[in-house]
Amino acid sequence: MRRAHDVGGAPGFGPxxxxxxxxxxxxxxxxxxxxxxxxxxxxxxxxxxxxxxxDPATYLASSYYQKWLNALEIGFVQSGTFTDDELGNRVELHRTNPDTPVSQNHDSGLTHAARENRYSQRSPKYDGNTAFSVGDSVLTRHIDPSGHTRIPRYAQGKHGTVHALRGVYDLLDLKVQGVRKPEPVYTVSFDARELWGDEAESSQRVYIDLWESYLLLPNQSDKAP
Structure with missing residues (x-):
């Protein structure tokens, strides 16, 4: 089922x-x-x-950073940072009293920790071999997860060519569930007509970064491992 955030290639949205x-x-x-x-x-x-x-109606009506703001509210409530009531009360306070000073915490230790968190990401260790090499023909899998995935619907079940190996990163489909599964990530090149049909420009190519789990050899069966 197509979800509101995965509308690439869907008709009706205009240029x-x-x-x-x-x-x-x-x-x-x-x-x-x-x-x-x-x-x-x-x-x-x-x-x-x-x-x-x-929710889809809010998502489609929101700007880029409005989506981020909504996600922050959802995430902080779900993580227990604050409750829906606390958030609603604070929003109402500033709505009815716009001159109320915004709470601030000038904690240099927290500022330093936030900066360290932002810039200290490391690639996970990976002792396995890569299944594909630059120039290999690949077929993308059909995936219909109940949660997050990094392969857009328009690129599923399509033939492409490995353009580059980008390193090893945790598969985000599982990482968001708290499970770490390091995998090679490849940039895969697709003919635009493979993705969009004969109406696409013949000289255009689309490059998508994809985890190894999303890829098959062209003659492989697309079945869950």
Whole structure:
């Protein structure tokens, strides 16, 4: 079943509006949301599942950073950082009394820890071999998970070519569940017509980073391992 966040290739959404000379942030609050998410949010709870749990109507009507803000609220409530009532009361306080000072915590230790968390990511250890090499033809799997996955629906069941090996990273489908499974990640190149049909431009290619679990040899059966 297609979910609201996975609409690539779906008809009815129109062309992507490209804003020329767009600022990094259109409003000050967007920068604050970016800071919260990248320093503490995704270290406190899985970011993508929180975004994907936003109800479809809200998701489709929200801007990029509105989705992030909604995800922060969902994630912090689910992690026990604060309750729905506490969040609602604070929002109402500032809505009815906009001059109320915003609570701040100038703790240099917390600031340092947040920065260390942000920039101290390491690739996991991996003792296995890679199943594919640059230039190999591959077939992507059909995946219909109940939770998060990194392979978009439009790229499933498609033939492509391994363009590059990007290293080893935890499979995010499982990491968001608290399970670490290091796997090679490949950049796979697809002919645009393979993904979009004959209406796509013949000279265009699409490059997607995919975990090894998503890939098969062209003659392999697409069955769960």
């Amino acid at each position: 992507i509006a490209i804003e020329k000379n767009a600022p990094v942030f259109h409003e000050e609050w967007e920068g604050r949301v970016f800071g919260m998410m990248t320093t503490i949010g995704h270290r406190t709870f899985p970011m993508r599942p929180a975004i994907e749990s936003i």
